[in-house]
Amino acid sequence: MIWLSLVAFMVAALAAGMIVRWMREHASRYSNGMPQRFHLGDVPRVGGAAVLLGMGCSWVLGVAQSQWWGDTGSLRLGGWVGLWLLVLLPSAVSGIAEDLTLRLTVRYRLAFTGISGLLAVNLLDMTVPRLGLPWLDALLVVAPWLGLGIALLAVTGLPHAFNIIDGYNGLAGMVAIIVCLALAHVALQVGDRGLAALLVTLAAATGGFLVWNYPHGMLFAGDGGAYIWGVVIAMASISLVQRNADVSPWFPMLLLIYPVWETIFSIYRKVARGVSPGVADALHFHQLIYRRIVRRVFHDDESRRMLMRNNRTSPYLWCFTLLTVVPAVLFWNNTILLICFCVLFVVSYVVAYMAIVRFKVPGWVKG
Numbered sequence: 606m607i608w609l610s611l612v613a614f615m616v617a618a619l620a621a622g623m624i625v626r627w628m629r630e631h632a633s634r635y636s637n638g639m640p641q642r643f644h645l646g647d648v649p650r651v652g653g654a655a656v657l658l659g660m661g662c663s664w665v666l667g668v669a670q671s672q673w674w675g676d677t678g679s680l681r682l683g684g685w686v687g688l689w690l691l692v693l694l695p696s697a698v699s700g701i702a703e704d705l706t707l708r709l710t711v712r713y714r715l716a717f718t719g720i721s722g723l724l725a726v727n728l729l730d731m732t733v734p735r736l737g738l739p740w741l742d743a744l745l746v747v748a749p750w751l752g753l754g755i756a757l758l759a760v761t762g763l764p765h766a767f768n769i770i771d772g773y774n775g776l777a778g779m780v781a782i783i784v785c786l787a788l789a790h791v792a793l794q795v796g797d798r799g800l801a802a803l804l805v806t807l808a809a810a811t812g813g814f815l816v817w818n819y820p821h822g823m824l825f826a827g828d829g830g831a832y833i834w835g836v837v838i839a840m841a842s843i844s845l846v847q848r849n850a851d852v853s854p855w856f857p858m859l860l861l862i863y864p865v866w867e868t869i870f871s872i873y874r875k876v877a878r879g880v881s882p883g884v885a886d887a888l889h890f891h892q893l894i895y896r897r898i899v900r901r902v903f904h905d906d907e908s909r910r911m912l913m914r915n916n917r918t919s920p921y922l923w924c925f926t927l928l929t930v931v932p933a934v935l936f937w938n939n940t941i942l943l944i945c946f947c948v949l950f951v952v953s954y955v956v957a958y959m960a961i962v963r964f965k966v967p968g969w970v971k972g
Contacts, residue, residue: 610809617659617813653829659810700829722760737940764835775819855943
């Protein structure tokens, strides 16, 4: 598993370096008037291609090791890994295509992630077998299509949730690494080494991308990167619960409650204002932190000043993510506690959001 991670990291880092070197002119096509833009200069946003290449190479080598070279680490990687790549491709290719052409609308990208969801349900038999509460589990027995629907929604929707939180250097990438390692930890606890290997290599490939993304902001993940993280993490979450009866279905829910709730809350506030949920704005939680909590930086160079504030924003959200990841890892088999922490996060998010909007943030929080 370690050598596969090294391969993923090195391939992704080298591929990302080549993108930075050869695609800077292409980056000049990106509009300067987008509300979610918080940087100056032309920066390529096809880092997702580097993540896909690094992760894909390590997965293929892992299968080769298991099938032909002798699997000394008992990873048990087989043909199912190829099916995972097949499921991932529609989402990843559509995201990278949008990053390159800027012509794929939200509707089409949602359709392609939906195709990945349908492939996951049909090719991999992915479903949510239980919800951890007796009355909900009884409902799933009576209506098993609900489990299929939840799996389809997860694979279709989580890529867009990661895309929403992908606003600052290192933010979505580090969240993806934290979640992948947390899932891999529990997978190892229950003996699912193959699933753990896929997650660790995705984390390693993301680390190779972050070499160029944080703190210098020389490359962005783009829609392609967000979709890769979302699809793979969604499939891994469903598979972990499906394969291992000891794992509570609320464990991945708590792990991912930040991007999931950010998406739900974003849809709510846009609909409440009479705006289409597909319209980009600058009122997400991480954007409010950038504007109202991160202190202004005094520097003669405007681009340098904006970069420094950009970099100071992400650690706030990393800590916010860890507030859910730590209890999730500690209580991964305790459904009631996991549900309580999910509710606590939702309440804390809304309270914090309203406090920032109303300029009632304590001085010690600002930095």
